[in-house]
Amino acid sequence: MKRKCWCGSQLDYHDCHEAFDKKLKQYKKHGYLIPNHKMIKNEKQIKAIKRAAVVNNGLLDYIEEHIQIGMTTQDIDDMAVAYTSSHGGYSADLNYEGYPKSICTSVNDEVCHGIPRDYVLQDGDIINVDATTGVNGYYADASRMFMLGHVSEEAQRLVKVTKECLEEGMKAVKPWESTIADIGTAIEKHAHANGYSVVEEFCGHGIGKAMHEDPYVYHYTPKEKTVLIVPGMVFTIEPMINQGTRHIHLGTDNDWTVYTDDGKLSAQWEHTLLVTEDGIEIISK
Numbered sequence: 001m002k003r004k005c006w007c008g009s010q011l012d013y014h015d016c017h018e019a020f021d022k023k024l025k026q027y028k029k030h031g032y033l034i035p036n037h038k039m040i041k042n043e044k045q046i047k048a049i050k051r052a053a054v055v056n057n058g059l060l061d062y063i064e065e066h067i068q069i070g071m072t073t074q075d076i077d078d079m080a081v082a083y084t085s086s087h088g089g090y091s092a093d094l095n096y097e098g099y100p101k102s103i104c105t106s107v108n109d110e111v112c113h114g115i116p117r118d119y120v121l122q123d124g125d126i127i128n129v130d131a132t133t134g135v136n137g138y139y140a141d142a143s144r145m146f147m148l149g150h151v152s153e154e155a156q157r158l159v160k161v162t163k164e165c166l167e168e169g170m171k172a173v174k175p176w177e178s179t180i181a182d183i184g185t186a187i188e189k190h191a192h193a194n195g196y197s198v199v200e201e202f203c204g205h206g207i208g209k210a211m212h213e214d215p216y217v218y219h220y221t222p223k224e225k226t227v228l229i230v231p232g233m234v235f236t237i238e239p240m241i242n243q244g245t246r247h248i249h250l251g252t253d254n255d256w257t258v259y260t261d262d263g264k265l266s267a268q269w270e271h272t273l274l275v276t277e278d279g280i281e282i283i284s285k
Helices: 018-029 043-066 073-086 153-171 180-193
Strands: 104-107 110-112 126-135 138-147 204-206 213-217 234-237 240-242 248-250 258-260 266-268 271-275 280-284
Touching (some): 043 126, 043 138, 073 104, 110 126, 110 240, 138 280, 153 240, 153 266, 180 213
Antiparallel strands (some): 104 110, 104 126, 126 138, 204 213, 204 234, 240 266
């Protein structure tokens, strides 16, 4: 008797994920922690995430073309609102657990969740712009670093090495071979080799019908066991790398913006990835 696959594809289970599940059971027998079915996306869901990514990527491209010294971080938020709405999308950040804006703008020693405001971008600033866009109930997430004007060599190096950390994390994604912990180990190794520290309080995450889903994607080597990486998983890698100490604190100006404890610079890059049969596909960047 035929039965529909658990993935929601509407295909017969035998033709869809039966062989996949048998393979997972074999890995479980060998001691691996295997992902649950909720972490696996079907083709329809992947296409929907990619549609959201088109808008998210376009938004970051648009910001990259227009960001400049003298504008405020609120101006960036205004651009995000106008671009996203005119391209059939909406911000996942706005009103998420009370977050008041449509994008995150984290400048210099702001690690993450910088709220757009009247801060005027200065010559020499580095800024992370983090965007999560929804289209028809599916989401894509990415962030980029921008360097404004005459940026110090130290800041340029931090931005460069942070992107390399992301790239090292992506290289560690090997379907049916690596686990989530391998991503964190690769990132941490590269950051430490370059004299930087890795923020441990924030992570990458699964994404799809919600902005934050399982798995929890570490950017350092975790003590606990982590899940096997398999095709069909969609998640972000988004390391936050600090120039000095890894320790951070919540600012007193709002309940969101996180700062480095020592006031030194922090940088972050983020991609949304699809795990394929033979590697990864970058969906949003």
